Amino acid sequence: MDDEKLIYHRLDRKLVHKGKIVDYYQDTVQVPNGETEVWDFVAHKGAAATLPVLPDGRILMVKQYRNALDRFTLEIPAGGLNGSSEPTMIAAARELEEETGYRPGNLELLLTIQTTVAFTNERIDIYLATNLVKTSQHLDHDEFLKVEAYSLDDLLGMIESGTLEDSKTVSAILKYKLFVNPAQ
Amino acid sequence: MDDEKLIYHRLDRKLVHKGKIVDYYQDTVQVPNGETEVWDFVAHKGAAATLPVLPDGRILMVKQYRNALDRFTLEIPAGGLNGSSEPTMIAAARELEEETGYRPGNLELLLTIQTTVAFTNERIDIYLATNLVKTSQHLDHDEFLKVEAYSLDDLLGMIESGTLEDSKTVSAILKYKLFVNPAQ
Numbered sequence: 001m002d003d004e005k006l007i008y009h010r011l012d013r014k015l016v017h018k019g020k021i022v023d024y025y026q027d028t029v030q031v032p033n034g035e036t037e038v039w040d041f042v043a044h045k046g047a048a049a050t051l052p053v054l055p056d057g058r059i060l061m062v063k064q065y066r067n068a069l070d071r072f073t074l075e076i077p078a079g080g081l082n083g084s085s086e087p088t089m090i091a092a093a094r095e096l097e098e099e100t101g102y103r104p105g106n107l108e109l110l111l112t113i114q115t116t117v118a119f120t121n122e123r124i125d126i127y128l129a130t131n132l133v134k135t136s137q138h139l140d141h142d143e144f145l146k147v148e149a150y151s152l153d154d155l156l157g158m159i160e161s162g163t164l165e166d167s168k169t170v171s172a173i174l175k176y177k178l179f180v181n182p183a184q
Numbered sequence: 185m186d187d188e189k190l191i192y193h194r195l196d197r198k199l200v201h202k203g204k205i206v207d208y209y210q211d212t213v214q215v216p217n218g219e220t221e222v223w224d225f226v227a228h229k230g231a232a233a234t235l236p237v238l239p240d241g242r243i244l245m246v247k248q249y250r251n252a253l254d255r256f257t258l259e260i261p262a263g264g265l266n267g268s269s270e271p272t273m274i275a276a277a278r279e280l281e282e283e284t285g286y287r288p289g290n291l292e293l294l295l296t297i298q299t300t301v302a303f304t305n306e307r308i309d310i311y312l313a314t315n316l317v318k319t320s321q322h323l324d325h326d327e328f329l330k331v332e333a334y335s336l337d338d339l340l341g342m343i344e345s346g347t348l349e350d351s352k353t354v355s356a357i358l359k360y361k362l363f364v365n366p367a368q
Contacts, residue, residue, distance in 0.1 A: 003247075003256065003330070005328070006247075006248065006249050006256070006328045006329065006330060007249045008249050008251050008328075010251060010254075016200070016201050016208070017200050017201060017208055017210075019208070019210070019224035020221075020222060020223055020224050021223075021224055021302060021303060022224050022226065022303055024200070024201055024203070024208040024226075026201075026203070027251060029251050031326045031328065032328045033325070033328075035325070035326065037204075037326055038204060039204055039205075039251055040203035040204050040205055040206050041251065041252055042206065042208075042226055042252075042303075047302075063187075063190075064190065065190050065191045065192050066301045066302070067192050067194060067211060067213050067223055067225065068225055068226075068301055068302065068303055068304055068305050069298065069301055069305055070194075072187065072190070073298070073301050075301070080302075109346075111343070111346060111349075111354070112346055112349050113349055113350070113351040113354060114253065114257070114349045114350055114351065115299050115300035115351050116299035116300060116304070116306055116351065116352075117250045117252055117253055117257050117259070117350050118205060118231075118250070118252065118264075119203075119205060119206055119226075119228075119252055120252055120300070121252050121253055122300055123349075141217070141219070142215045142219065142221055144189070144190045144192075144215065144216045144217075145190065146187070146190060156362070159295070159359065160363055162293075162295065162296060165295075165296050165297055165298045165307075166297070166298050166301050167297040167298065167299050167300065167351035167352070167355055168300075168351070170295070170297060170355045170359070171351055171354045171355045171358065174355065174358035174359060174362060175343065175354070175358060177362060178340070178358060178361060178362060179344055
């Protein structure tokens with residue numbers, strides 16, 4: 001089948017609610033058979049994250065309470081962009097230092113994920129952060145979290161057993177293990 | 185620091201809009217310093233996906249146009265639950281057969297992801313699907329996609345180069361490679 005025949009054509013996008021970190025839109029979409037449907041679209045300005053590796057190989061993680069899940073999660077440091085045009089590398093360095101009190105001497109893109117393509121454009125650029133220098137933590141006034149360092153093996157064990165479930169964290173650790181640090 | 189001091193207490197959850205696959209809520213949350221804030225919550229009933237492996241080792245993928253991204257994506261087969269109490273294994277088998285025309289002879293949980301914990305409770309149980317039997321595709325009336333089979337090496341190459349970005353797809357393929365089929 002020709003790919004052209006699989007394209008959905010958006011006829012309208014209507015803002016229903018401007019939220020704090022996402023905006024909810026109602027899209028009117030013409031699907032390939034000609035029918036018209038109303039779909040959800042959750043607009044996000046994008047985010048940046050880091051996989052911060054200490055000189056001894058341990059990885060810095062943040063433990064925080066997540067309202068959407070009603071429980072604690074263990075995640076790599078991350079945060080939203082200050083506007084959709086902010087370079088993700090700048091945001092990644094800022095969020096890392098704010099949340100953990102470490103400034104990265106080196107950042108390189110590890111991978112980009114689209115978190116959930118069925119309803120949002122949220123995209124996270126995830127950087128490998130090395131040559132970390134201790135500075136100090138500056139959390140946002142509404143941010144409360146704990147920094148913890150884990151060995152790669154411990155984190156892989158948590159992924160194997162299903163303890164770690166956050167998609168950016170799982171994909172970053174697995175990509176690091178397979179493509180950057182397979183020997184460790 | 186005591187974990188108890190990191191918990192956010194939700195004071196109110198107000199439905200703003202019931203969407204097609206998600207519902208948008210405005211939460212009022214008391215953060216640990218006592219301040220009250222209004223946050224976004226996007227409720228999702230949960231989803232199921234499969235990593236379908238053919239007898240020759242190739243993996244079935246679906247190519248589809250995604251309105252939220254305005255482009256095509258290559259993803260593992262997936263779909264929403266029919267209500268939040270549907271067992272994810274049932275949904276995974278159904279979505280696989282509907283989308284690809286293959287019925288799984290065997291399903292085992294590969295991993296669970298939370299797609300994006302900052303604003304949604306969406307959770308995807310991803311099953312490894314093997315012993316696939318050819319039946320026939322039955323797409324939903326508003327679903328248009330193409331089924332393609334790729335070698336694991338080709339998919340890993342796409343993850344390495346950044347061509348594959350969908351979080352459920354990236355994390356499922358990497359977990360399969362590291363923990364189920366490292367030798368291939």
